[in-house]
Amino acid sequence: MTNLLKGVNLYLIGMMGVGKTTVGKLLAQEIGYRFVDTDEIIVKAAGKSINEIFTENGEADFRQLESDVLAQVCAYTKLIVATGGGIVMQQQNWGYLHHGLVVWLDVPIQIILERLAEDNTRPLLQNADPHGKLSLLLEQRQHKYSQADLHITITADETPEEIATRILTTIPSILKKQ
Ligand SMILES: Nc1ncnc2c1ncn2[C@@H]1O[C@H](COP(=O)(O)OP(=O)(O)OP(=O)(O)O)[C@@H](O)[C@H]1O
Ligand SMILES: O=C(O)C1=C[C@@H](O)[C@@H](O)[C@H](O)C1
Numbered sequence: 001m002t003n004l005l006k007g008v009n010l011y012l013i014g015m016m017g018v019g020k021t022t023v024g025k026l027l028a029q030e031i032g033y034r035f036v037d038t039d040e041i042i043v044k045a046a047g048k049s050i051n052e053i054f055t056e057n058g059e060a061d062f063r064q065l066e067s068d069v070l071a072q073v074c075a076y077t078k079l080i081v082a083t084g085g086g087i088v089m090q091q092q093n094w095g096y097l098h099h100g101l102v103v104w105l106d107v108p109i110q111i112i113l114e115r116l117a118e119d120n121t122r123p124l125l126q127n128a129d130p131h132g133k134l135s136l137l138l139e140q141r142q143h144k145y146s147q148a149d150l151h152i153t154i155t156a157d158e159t160p161e162e163i164a165t166r167i168l169t170t171i172p173s174i175l176k177k178q
């Protein structure tokens with residue numbers, strides 16, 4: 001797989017909670033790439049949590065940091081990059097994402113809500129109506145996510161290991177098309 005990819009980065013996109021971070025770490029182990037997570041880099045650089053950045057600086061500042069981090073990350077090769085769920089909304093970010101192969105992890109909203117029910121680290125879901133908020137975000141983002149090179153539709157019982165394997169077995173077919 002590493003030979004086939006020739007060092008090209010894989011960018012995982014999709015809504016919060018779809019498993020970009022979880023599956024990304026497995027993919028990196030599997031093919032001997034380094035794993036990076038734009039959310040994690042932002043938190044380290046800012047010295048505060050994503051919730052704190054949203055509350056104290058505002059979402060616009062977070063989005064600027066996210067674009068800056070993506071611009072820096074894409075200068076490297078042999079990376080699996082887990083991105084933040086909203087990274088697809090800034091058109092200039094696609095200039096960076098398209099340096100590599102973009103993989104959309106697509107999980108039904110009901111499953112995302114179950115996974116994140118006890119998790120308060122996603123500021124956009126700290127909301128009286130998380131189902132409504134997720135549906136609205138997905139409606140606004142779907143046409144952006146669908147610009148990915150590979151669309152992986154995930155079912156409720158599929159494990160992160162199975163998803164990683166499915167991505168790796170599908171990549172050769174999309175490389176041939178390009
Ligand atoms: N295939 C899976 N089956 C069951 N649970 C999963 C699966 N993938 C991820 N999870 C769980 O769902 C939660 C969210 O996963 P993760 O943090 O990887 O999502 P993410 O896409 O990186 O979200 P964000 O955009 O907010 O960073 C975690 O608790 C993780 O353990
Ligand atoms: O979907 C989103 O907009 C977000 C997803 C997370 O990865 C974080 O980037 C942040 O919580 C915002």
Ligand SMILES: [Mg+2]
Pocket residue numbers: 020021022037039082083
């Ligand atoms: Mg993540």
